[in-house]
Amino acid sequence: MATLVLALTLTGCSAGGERREVIVTGSTTLLPISEVSGEMYTESHDGISILVSGMGSSAGIESVTKGSSDIGTSSRELKDAELELGLEDTPVAYDAIAVIVHPDNPVRELSTFEVRSIFAGVITNWSEVGGPDLPIGLVNRDEASGTREAFSKIIMDDARFDRGAVVLPGTGQVRSVIADVEGAIGYISLGFVTDDVKAVAIDGVEPSEATVVSGDYPVQRVLHFFTKDDLSDIARDYIEYVLSPDVQDTIVRDAGFIPITAKEAIGG
Amino acid sequence: MAEPQQTGSGPVKSGLKMMSRATYMREALLKNLFLLCAIVAVAAVALIFVFTTARGWEVVKDPGLVAFLTGAEWSSTLGRFGILPLVVGTLAITLGSLVLGAPLAIGTAVFLSEIASPRMRSIVRPAVEMLAGVPSVVYGFFGLVILRPIAAELTGGMGFGTLTASVILAVMIVPTIATLTEDALGSVPPGIREASYAMGATTWQTIYKVLLPAAKIGIIDATILGMGRAIGETMAVVMVAGNAPQFFKGLGAPIATLTSQIVIDMSYATGTHKTALFGLAIILFLISMGLVALVRALSRLNEKKA
Numbered sequence: 001m002a003t004l005v006l007a008l009t010l011t012g013c014s015a016g017g018e019r020r021e022v023i024v025t026g027s028t029t030l031l032p033i034s035e036v037s038g039e040m041y042t043e044s045h046d047g048i049s050i051l052v053s054g055m056g057s058s059a060g061i062e063s064v065t066k067g068s069s070d071i072g073t074s075s076r077e078l079k080d081a082e083l084e085l086g087l088e089d090t091p092v093a094y095d096a097i098a099v100i101v102h103p104d105n106p107v108r109e110l111s112t113f114e115v116r117s118i119f120a121g122v123i124t125n126w127s128e129v130g131g132p133d134l135p136i137g138l139v140n141r142d143e144a145s146g147t148r149e150a151f152s153k154i155i156m157d158d159a160r161f162d163r164g165a166v167v168l169p170g171t172g173q174v175r176s177v178i179a180d181v182e183g184a185i186g187y188i189s190l191g192f193v194t195d196d197v198k199a200v201a202i203d204g205v206e207p208s209e210a211t212v213v214s215g216d217y218p219v220q221r222v223l224h225f226f227t228k229d230d231l232s233d234i235a236r237d238y239i240e241y242v243l244s245p246d247v248q249d250t251i252v253r254d255a256g257f258i259p260i261t262a263k264e265a266i267g268g
Numbered sequence: 269m270a271e272p273q274q275t276g277s278g279p280v281k282s283g284l285k286m287m288s289r290a291t292y293m294r295e296a297l298l299k300n301l302f303l304l305c306a307i308v309a310v311a312a313v314a315l316i317f318v319f320t321t322a323r324g325w326e327v328v329k330d331p332g333l334v335a336f337l338t339g340a341e342w343s344s345t346l347g348r349f350g351i352l353p354l355v356v357g358t359l360a361i362t363l364g365s366l367v368l369g370a371p372l373a374i375g376t377a378v379f380l381s382e383i384a385s386p387r388m389r390s391i392v393r394p395a396v397e398m399l400a401g402v403p404s405v406v407y408g409f410f411g412l413v414i415l416r417p418i419a420a421e422l423t424g425g426m427g428f429g430t431l432t433a434s435v436i437l438a439v440m441i442v443p444t445i446a447t448l449t450e451d452a453l454g455s456v457p458p459g460i461r462e463a464s465y466a467m468g469a470t471t472w473q474t475i476y477k478v479l480l481p482a483a484k485i486g487i488i489d490a491t492i493l494g495m496g497r498a499i500g501e502t503m504a505v506v507m508v509a510g511n512a513p514q515f516f517k518g519l520g521a522p523i524a525t526l527t528s529q530i531v532i533d534m535s536y537a538t539g540t541h542k543t544a545l546f547g548l549a550i551i552l553f554l555i556s557m558g559l560v561a562l563v564r565a566l567s568r569l570n571e572k573k574a
Contacts, residue, residue: 058536137426142511143344144536163341166428166522167511169532180417181426 021049022235026060026073027146028171029189030223032255033093034073037247041238048234057146064226070235072226075146087226092242094258096190096207097151097219098199102182107131109201112218115155118185121162126183138165139174139186150221151187191256209258317553324546336547342513344533349544353513357523358499360516364434365441365498370491373445381453382475400443408507411436416508423520428510431519436504441494448493452486453479485570489563496559502527526552
């Protein structure tokens with residue numbers, strides 16, 4: 001919210017003159033990358049501000065299309081209807097979506113089919129997948145979430161999410177609820193997994209940089225910056241900075257994501 | 269506005285009072301200033317109504333009025349916008365909050381008005397009023413961290429849902445209902461109260477048999493306004509209700525309301541979805557108008573009786 005107020009103030013000040021800011025809106029998953037790199041960029045470039053907010057991937061795409069932001073960040077691909085918007089795609093990192101459970105949950109591994117059945121509401125007790133006799137507490141993301149979109153595409157196939165799942169509007173909230181409720185299961189970006197929750201292996205593969213780069217971990221995706229062709233020079237320079245090894249090897253990796261260059265390095 | 273025309277600078281006659289020209293000008297200025305305040309308030313309501321209606325009325329075309337009002341599924345990805353589960357969710361949570369909150373609030377009001385010593389009152393009343401000043405996000409956070417685990421124990425679910433949301437809202441509507449009920453009890457003529465005591469009735473008998481019936485309509489008014497507050501509350505509900513747009517499946521199951529669905533969806537809604545959200549706003553507006561009309565009708569009834 002503070003960023004938003006700041007954005008309004010700055011827009012007001014710079015009206016008429018040359019714009020000295022870049023507005024970045026979209027995926028909450030991408031927040032660590034755009035926020036930290038934005039701060040670093042601001043420090044080395046006097047008088048330029050990078051204003052970052054996270055409202056969901058769809059909101060980011062909507063906002064860059066309408067011109068209310070320079071860069072729309074997204075943790076999902078464009079939908080068919082969005083392909084005609086003329087947006088330019090810059091992949092900035094790879095990410096795995098981890099299926100997370102409470103740390104005390106003895107279940108260590110699930111198959112793609114089991115995960116799908118759980119999120120469709122077909123499997124409702126942990127005992128059905130080799131766990132204790134404990135009802136499964138489903139935690140889903142809201143429909144604006146790029147993580148939900150990507151998860152749905154990779155895992156759910158044609159199956160529909162159980163409508164009775166708790167819907168939480170943010171990655172952090174999903175994590176804190178799962179850390180707190182013993183029978184809960186949810187999914188968040190690998191970059192957000194901490195010791196408070198446990199990521200289970202999918203089809204026998206643990207989520208990690210190595211398994212994402214090798215392509216073995218199935219639930220992975222590309223994180224995008226979407227822009228329009230009338231991009232300002234400052235924004236263009238900022239994107240180049242995000243793609244530079246400076247950011248890719250430090251900020252992107254520190255945030256738990258995988259540098260966009262990693263697959264090229266092994267020829268993938 | 270017909271203003272008396274003035275000539276010369278001497279004292280002018282207005283009604284029965286003589287006043288100087290300066291005083292007259294000041295009076296006229298103030299009168300118009302207050303009129304302006306009232307107009308701004310009315311214009312704000314009218315503008316909001318016109319705006320939401322203009323943006324939302326097309327729900328009658330797509331998805332169509334019947335599909336919108338009676339559809340059993342709300343899913344933006346599937347393009348289905350039926351508000352029935354949301355209406356049921358709103359009703360369930362509101363009803364729950366009234367069942368818990370109204371007795372609590374009316375009890376508080378009876379205590380403040382009939383039982384408490386002036387010293388006690390000076391402590392309890394500000395405390396109740398402060399409840400109204402706590403930001404709703406704080407209520408929501410309290411509900412999420414403290415009440416949700418308790419509700420999870422009680423219901424066997426995750427604690428998101430009707431129970432937690434109702435308890436939070438029950439506390440939130442206490443100040444509204446308590447303050448208005450206290451006013452209603454206070455406006456019962458003292459003679460009635462004294463007559464009851466003079467007949468040898470105890471405090472409880474007086475409250476139960478005389479005061480509460482006498483203030484009945486005022487108390488119903490208070491409860492309806494509390495209900496309006498519960499229906500409109502958003503932030504606290506989003507944090508604890510679980511936001512699953514499904515039909516009521518028990519106190520511990522996640523549920524969504526008209527307001528919470530608007531908040532969850534508004535950042536990315538486009539096209540029909542956005543129209544449908546404005547449609548939800550119209551429904552909320554109509555509910556609110558209905559409640560206000562009900563209160564007005566009851567007050568008129570009360571005046572006629574008195």
